[in-house]
Amino acid sequence: MAVEKERRNFLGFALGGFTAIGSIAALGAMKRTWDPLPSVKAAGFTTVDLSTMEEDVLNVEKWRGKPIFILKKGPNDEENERDVIVNGSRFHISIGLCTHLGCIPAYKPADKNFLCACHGGTFNLSGEATKLPPEKALLIPPFKLDGTKLVIGEEGSEYKALKAANLLT
Amino acid sequence: MANFKKATSIGDWFDQRLGTKKIEKIMASEYWIPKNINFLWAMGMVLAITFKLLLISGIFLMMYYKPDVDLAFDSVNYTIMAEVGYGWLWRHIHAVAASVIFLIVYIHMFTAIYYGSYKQGREMIWISGMLLFVTFSAEAFSGYMLPWGQMSYWAGMVITNIFEGFSPEIAGGMLNAPGLVEWLRGDFVPGDAFLTRFYMLHVLLLPLAILGLIGLHFGALRIPHVNNQDGEDIDFEVESKKYLAGDTKGSKVMRFQFDFLSKDIFVLGVFLTFFFYLVFYHFTFALDPVNLDPANGLKTPAHIYPEWYFLWSYEVLRPFAKDPGLVAFMFAQVAFFLIPFLDRSPNVAPANKRGLFAIWFWVMLVDMIVLTIMGKLPPEGIFNVIGGVAVWTFLGLFIALPIITMLEKKK
Numbered sequence: 001m002a003v004e005k006e007r008r009n010f011l012g013f014a015l016g017g018f019t020a021i022g023s024i025a026a027l028g029a030m031k032r033t034w035d036p037l038p039s040v041k042a043a044g045f046t047t048v049d050l051s052t053m054e055e056d057v058l059n060v061e062k063w064r065g066k067p068i069f070i071l072k073k074g075p076n077d078e079e080n081e082r083d084v085i086v087n088g089s090r091f092h093i094s095i096g097l098c099t100h101l102g103c104i105p106a107y108k109p110a111d112k113n114f115l116c117a118c119h120g121g122t123f124n125l126s127g128e129a130t131k132l133p134p135e136k137a138l139l140i141p142p143f144k145l146d147g148t149k150l151v152i153g154e155e156g157s158e159y160k161a162l163k164a165a166n167l168l169t
Numbered sequence: 170m171a172n173f174k175k176a177t178s179i180g181d182w183f184d185q186r187l188g189t190k191k192i193e194k195i196m197a198s199e200y201w202i203p204k205n206i207n208f209l210w211a212m213g214m215v216l217a218i219t220f221k222l223l224l225i226s227g228i229f230l231m232m233y234y235k236p237d238v239d240l241a242f243d244s245v246n247y248t249i250m251a252e253v254g255y256g257w258l259w260r261h262i263h264a265v266a267a268s269v270i271f272l273i274v275y276i277h278m279f280t281a282i283y284y285g286s287y288k289q290g291r292e293m294i295w296i297s298g299m300l301l302f303v304t305f306s307a308e309a310f311s312g313y314m315l316p317w318g319q320m321s322y323w324a325g326m327v328i329t330n331i332f333e334g335f336s337p338e339i340a341g342g343m344l345n346a347p348g349l350v351e352w353l354r355g356d357f358v359p360g361d362a363f364l365t366r367f368y369m370l371h372v373l374l375l376p377l378a379i380l381g382l383i384g385l386h387f388g389a390l391r392i393p394h395v396n397n398q399d400g401e402d403i404d405f406e407v408e409s410k411k412y413l414a415g416d417t418k419g420s421k422v423m424r425f426q427f428d429f430l431s432k433d434i435f436v437l438g439v440f441l442t443f444f445f446y447l448v449f450y451h452f453t454f455a456l457d458p459v460n461l462d463p464a465n466g467l468k469t470p471a472h473i474y475p476e477w478y479f480l481w482s483y484e485v486l487r488p489f490a491k492d493p494g495l496v497a498f499m500f501a502q503v504a505f506f507l508i509p510f511l512d513r514s515p516n517v518a519p520a521n522k523r524g525l526f527a528i529w530f531w532v533m534l535v536d537m538i539v540l541t542i543m544g545k546l547p548p549e550g551i552f553n554v555i556g557g558v559a560v561w562t563f564l565g566l567f568i569a570l571p572i573i574t575m576l577e578k579k580k
Contacts, residue, residue: 036355037362060467065358067467100494101486102330103323104469118327118473119487120548133487133494 045153047146050086058107060096063152067096067104068141069114070150071125077112080126082140082167084158086148093150094127094138099169105138114138136169197426201409203397204423210395211436212277218437219270219444220379226262227372234315236368238361241317242463261448264455267309269444271478274302275537282508283530285400285517290393292509297386299506304378309476311371317364318460319470325359325367327473331495358466400518472547480544481537481563487548488557497564504567511567514574525573529566536562 046063048070053059055074060067073083073090083090096104098116105114105123113130114123122131127138144156155163162168176182184190202210233253235244249256278298281287287295310328314321332349355362394405403421412420423429447454459470475483485501486494516523520530536559543556 031352034352034355034366036351036357040356040360040362062467065356065360065466097326100330101327103327103473104467106469106471117469117471117547120553133489135492 045151048150048152049148050089050091050150051148053091055089056109058109061152063095063141066141068152069094069096069107069127069138071107073125077125080128081165082126082128082137082162084143084145086145086150092126093140093143095141096138098123098134099129099136099138100134139169140167198424199409199413200425201405201412201422202395202425202429203401203403204421205397205399205401206395206432207398208432208436209276209280211433212273212280214430214433215273215437215440216270216277217383218441219266219273220383222262222266222444223270224376226259226266229256229259230263231372234368236315236365238317238364238464241315241364245316246461258448261452261455263312265444265447265452267312268455268476268478269447270305271309271476273440274305275478278302278505279534281396282533283520284396284398285512285519285523286396287509288512289515289517291389291396293389294386294393295509296506297382297389301379301382301386302505303502304375304382306479308371308375308379309478311367311375313476314359314364314367315371316460317464318457319462319464319468320457320460320473322359322464322466323469323473324475325354325363329353329359329363331498359464396517398519400516400522402517474545477541477545480542481540484540484544484556485560485563487544488553488560497560500564500567507567508570511570512574513571514577515579516577524577526577529570529573532562533566536566 046061046068048059048061048068050070050072053070053072055072056077057072059070061070062068069092071092073079073092077090079090080092082092084093085091098105098118098121100116100119100121103116103118105116105121108115112125114125114127116122116134119133120131121129121134123134123138124130127140129135129137140159140162141152142155143159144151144154145158173185176185180189230249233244233248233256235241245260249260281295281298310324314325329350332353351357353363354360355366394403397403401421405422408420408422412422412424417423457476462470474480482498482501485497488494489497512526514523514526520527539555539559540563543552543559546552548556
C-alpha cells in the first residue's frame with residue numbers, strides 16, 4: 001500500500017508541476033499581450049523651432065501623446081539650473097503633466113506659476129513643485145539642441161548633463 | 170439507475186429529472202426571512218434589479234458602440250443618441266442606473282453597519298459584499314472611459330497614474346522601458362489599446378466577476394441567515410418548523426417567496442418610479458456636460474472631478490504628498506473590508522443601542538458626506554482645510570473603532 005501512495009503522490013506532483021509551468025507560461029503570454037505595441041513605442045520625435053518664441057508665452061507641443069511645455073523666460077523671471085540656454089535666452093522645457101496624477105497644470109502668467117486644477121498643486125516657472133500634493137518637479141523629456149531647433153525624444157549633451165546632475169525631476 | 174415513473178404533469182416530468190421542487194423549496198418557498206425587518210432589507214433586491222437593468226441596457230448599447238479612439242465618441246453621442254431607435258433610452262437607463270446603483274450600495278452598506286450585520290457568522294456576507302463594491306467600482310470606472318470624452322480621457326489618465334506609485338523609477342517608467350502605468354495603458358497616454366482593453370474589462374471580465382461574486386454573496390447568507398432590526402438571535406430551525414406546522418402568526422420567520430417578496434416588490438415599485446422619473450426627466454445629472462467634448466490629450470478640463478460616488482475616496486488623496494496620498498487612498502479602499510474585525514464587540518444590535526458606537530456611526534456617515542462635498546469643490550482655501558479635517562477624521566475613526574467597541578458592555 002505504501003508503494004501505491006508514493007505512486008499517487010508522484011502522479012499528483014507531476015500533474016501539479018506541469019500545470020504550474022503551463023500557467024506561468026500563459027501568464028507570461030498575457031503580460032506580453034498587454035505591453036505597448038512596437039509601433040506605439042517607436043512613436044517618433046518632435047522638432048520645435050525656438051527662435052520664434054515670445055517671452056512669457058507658454059508653447060505647448062505634443063510628443064508621444066503628451067503635452068510638452070516650452071516657456072521662454074523673460075528678464076524678470078528667476079534663473080534656474082534646470083533652464084536650457086539657447087542663443088542667450090533661458091527656456092523651461094518639461095512634460096506638462098503634473099507629477100502627482102498627470103493632469104495638465106494651467107499656466108498662470110500673473111502668478112508666475114503653473115496651477116494644477118485636479119488637486120491644487122503648483123509649480124514655479126522652472127517646473128519645481130511649490131505646493132503639495134506633487135513633490136517632484138515637472139519631468140524634463142529627452143531632448144537635443146540643433147542650433148535653435150529643439151528635437152524632443154533624442155538625448156543630447158544638454159539633456160545628459162541635466163540627467164547627470166539629477167535635475168530631470 | 171434511478172426509478173422514473175410516468176410523469177403526472179409537465180412539472181412532475183421536470184421534477185423527476187432536475188429536482189425542481191426541491192430547488193424551489195431551498196431557493197424560495199422554504200428560504201426563511203425574519204419578520205422583524207424594515208424597508209432597508211429590500212435594498213438587496215433593488216440592487217439585483219438595478220444590475221439587471223444595467224445588463225439589459227448594456228447589451229443594446231454594445232450593438233452600436235465602437236471601441237476605437239476615432240469612432241467611440243461619435244458612436245455614443247451621434248449613432249446611439251440620435252440614430253438608433255430608442256438608443257437614447259438604453260443610454261439614459263445605463264447612465265442613471267450606474268449612478269443610482271451606488272446610492273443603493275451605500276444605503277445597503279450603512280444599513281449593515283448600523284445593525285451590526287457583519288459579525289457573529291456574517292463576516293463572509295460583508296466581505297463578499299465589499300468585494301462586489303470594489304468590482305462594481307472598477308466596472309463603473311471602465312464604463313466611464315467608453316464615451317471617450319474629456320472626462321473619460323482625464324479620469325483614465327489620473328486613475329492609471331495612481332499605479333505610478335508602484336513603479337521603481339518615474340523617468341525609467343515614463344520614457345525608455347515601459348513601466349506599470351504604460352503596461353496598463355498599452356501606451357504612454359490613454360489611447361486606442363487602452364480604450365479597447367477597458368471595453369473588454371467592462372463588457373466581459375468584470376461582469377463575469379460580478380456574477381460570481383453575487384453568487385458568493387447570496388450563498389454567504391444561507392448559513393447565518395439575514396439579520397433583523399433588533400439583532401435578535403433567531404433559531405431558524407425551530408421557527409420554520411412552527412411556520413410549516415401552521416402557526417404562521419406565532420413564528421418569527423416568513424417564507425422568501427412570496428411573503429418577503431411581496432414586501433420587496435412594494436419597495437421596488439417605489440424605487441422604480443423614482444428611477445424612471447430620473448431616466449425620462451432628470452437624466453442630465455448622470456451625463457456630465459464636460460464629457461460632451463471629445464477626448465483631447467493636450468487640454469485638461471478646468472476642473473476634474475470623478476462621479477459623485479467616488480468623490481469621498483478622491484478627496485482622501487488631496488491633502489497628502491503623492492506616496493502618502495496613495496497609502497491613504499489604498500487604506501480608504503480596504504478599511505471597510507476590516508470592519509468585522511475592527512469591531513471588537515460581540516453585540517449584534519442597532520447602533521443606537523450600542524453607546525459610543527452610535528456616535529461613531531453618525532460621525533462616519535456625516536464625514537463621508539463632507540468628504541463627498543469637498544471632493545466636488547475646487548481645491549482652494551477653506552475647502553482644503555475642511556477637506557483635510559474630514560480626511561483625518563475618516564482615518565481616525567477606523568483607529569478609534571476597536572477601542573470604542575472594546576469599551577462597549579456586553580449585552
